[in-house]
Amino acid sequence: MTGAMSNDSTTDQLHLPDLSITNFRGIEDLTIPRLGRVTLITGRNGVGKTTVLEAVRVYAAxxxxxxxxxxxxxxxxxxxxxxxxxxxxxxxxxxxxxxxxxxxxxxxxxxxxxxxxxxxxxxxxxxxxxxxxxxxxxxxxxxxxxxxxxxxxxxxxxxxxxxxxxxxxxxxxxxxxxxxxxxxxxxxEGWPEPTNCQTLGPGLMHTQELAGLWSNVALTEEEDRATEALQLLQDGIERIAIVGSAQRMRQSQRVIVKFAGQGSPVPLKSLGDGAVRIFGVALALANSQNGFLVIDEAENGIHHTAQRDFWRLLLRTAQRNNVQVLATTHSWDCVAGFARAACELDDVEGVLVRLEEDEDGLRAVEYTESDLAVAAEQRIEVR
Amino acid sequence: MIHLRGQHQQIPEFEITEKESISKLADSIPAELKVSGRIALGIMVDGNENPEARWDSITGILYSAGIDAPAAIDAAGTIIEGPPRVGIWLMPDNQSEGELEDFVSNLVPDEDPVWPRAKDYIDDIPTKDRKFKQKKRSRAILAAWLATREDPRQMGLAIKTQDLDANQPPALIFADWLRRTFE
Structure with a gap:
């Protein structure tokens, strides 16, 4: 486990070691005193979680x-x-x-x-x-x-x-x-270069979007990583490809998956929403090197038993690709999986932030990895 | 505590989480303080052999969570204003060595006919036949006394059935601490 203060070398490399937002959309004034390599944001509906992600996109752009x-x-x-x-x-x-x-x-x-x-x-x-x-x-x-x-x-x-x-x-x-x-x-013209920022909404990515991200990493090491991500979900997956024509018959384009020992490939979609989601996340991570990835409702499509593996993949890849990830969630399983994975990985800093609105306005309650470990073990509510 | 609340209507509602061990309790304080909508957190621990060391370790954790506790324990139970407000109570009475069972023993009415018998029963057992350590003596006496209640063994129930006197001074002080913590 990494302490809050002992990790300055990693934090220094983050685009945003902390974040202040003023007057933007539904947020009058908010300071998040510390962001991690991966920051998971919880809080009630309508409190401004998605607005924080939008703010990061605007900043990156x-x-x-x-x-x-x-x-x-x-x-x-x-x-x-x-x-x-x-x-x-x-x-x-x-x-x-x-x-x-x-x-x-x-x-x-x-x-x-x-x-x-x-x-x-x-x-x-x-x-x-x-x-x-x-x-x-x-x-x-x-x-x-x-x-x-x-x-x-x-x-x-x-x-x-x-x-x-x-x-x-x-x-x-x-x-x-x-x-x-x-x-x-x-x-x-002549305006400062944007920082790469990939965005995943609450829904599933369309095949065209997946294909676009795939083509950027095809036949690279990152392609293997995306395949590994899917293997987390299902054993026996050997290879992935995107086939069909994008121009002439839009609908014919699809992601296919080849299983070991099986003759013909099957559509990725036949493996369920979780497979599409995790493949999308893996591709987005591969495409956001040295930049940001923001994920709205990170729990979507990921079965509660797979949450820890999902976060482990995300934390590791984010660190390796130097991506700063911000994600939102409502789900306890998602928080618990995030907490376990973050505590397991010594060299990657995960931070949980809950946005809370009280009479003094909006504020961020920050959980360190050690807080998270205890909360997950004792099931103390953090949402 | 629930039964005590039944006897003292002015204590507001609160939730109870049992932490099993002092180390689990200590670890969980920072996360418990941050629970959404938390108005107050009451911390109740046994003082055991060294109440001051216990006090130091609890207040040390609070300090690192940004909460300044007074230097000394308040005999009437400590309250640190928040938010969230933090109440600290060391069993039995914020001063003496001991534990929850010592506190409960103090609620046995003075004229209780069985209490002296329970005491004698335990104390008359030759040391070689005792399996409990001397520091658990009061716990053993209380268990022996509770064994003679209508529904043996349940501590809280003895308050409800008024075998224990919820109006004894120690109970009143404790009830007042609960009220001040959770009001």
Missing amino acids: RGRSRLLDEMLWRCEEFVGALDEDDDPEIIPDFKALFYGREPEQGSAISIGPRNEHAALTIQLLAPSVWTKEQPELFPDFNTDDDVWALKIRFRESERTLPWLAIDEFQSAQARRRPPRRIWNRWAT
Whole structure:
């Protein structure tokens, strides 16, 4: 077992040794004082577990608007607007990124390590503030409109992105945004490189997604690791392949598995959801080298008896591939399996964090590996 | 404790977890303190031969969990405000050497006719025929006395049937500690 303080050498290599989130989505203010190589987050429904994962994604992407767009679309946060030719269109509602959804001039989202200089900030600037700063930026864009802007800062880099013309009391027609192509180029050119961040949602990965991840690791050592992961679940698996055409007949693409001593392979899906899930996790780990992997509802699809093996695989691979993993769960079996695996593996640091909301706001209760060992053994509730 | 609560209505509800051994109890304190929604944690242990050493080890663990305990044991039971609030009680009375059984022995009414007999019965057994060590003497006497109850052997039940007096001063002090811990 590794003590909390004796592991600094590993912690130093983590992208995020700790995490502070301010004003982002449903989280007004949260500090998690210590993250591990693998951090498992528990807490009641709606307390903000998934938001922590989203924050890590935004941080890893260095606030790239493409990810912000995708997140907002996914939760149907959009508003009507006019494009540069005055045609109506639907655009993501960036206001929904801010806590309370009603940001004002100066409101700022901050995500990153507690050392605030390393944090990513997204600040809202009122028309009067920013247009004076950068009037030459979009010559064709009518800045007479009330154009708000997002000022994104990461370490030494800083950029102001005109957002859209918006007036609370006018119709959607009053919302106007700068030409998208220019905007996207301005948002990403010369901007700090993102950190690789793979994401696994609560559901199962589609075959196309699996195929995409597989093709990155085919015929490498990582392919063997993915096969080993499946072998955890079921003895006798020899080889895995993805077959079928992705272009012509989408539906024909599938993952197949060959068992020792059996003539023809069987579809991975015939082995059950657990097999698809664990294969997806293994591929995501193989694809997130030196980056992040975030997993929402990590227990999904994994039988309670396989939880320890699952976490053992995850902890080991995360360490070897230098991946920092953050995952959420509701399940006691998942926590217990995580605790046992983390305590077993001396050189990999696992941390459990429970998010708790009380009258003072949201806070993180952190469990060290020794706390976890006792809690698992004595069945003390940690969720 | 449950039966004691039955006699003292002002003690709020609480859950009891038996930790089997002092080392299991000690190990579990940090995790027990962190249980979601925990308002209070009462720690009850036997003082045994060295109550002060026991006190030091419990408060040492609390200290490393960020909870400062007073330097000395409070005879009326220690309370450290939280959250979570932590109550500490060393059996039998936060001062003397001994254990739960000594506390319970003190609740036997003064005029109980069987108690002197139980005492004599145990003490009259020649040393060579005793299988218990001297430090378990009070436990043996209590067991002998409990053996003569309507439903022999059950300690708590003797409170319910009022063979034990829940209004003896030691019981009142203990009940008050429970109330202050869990209110």
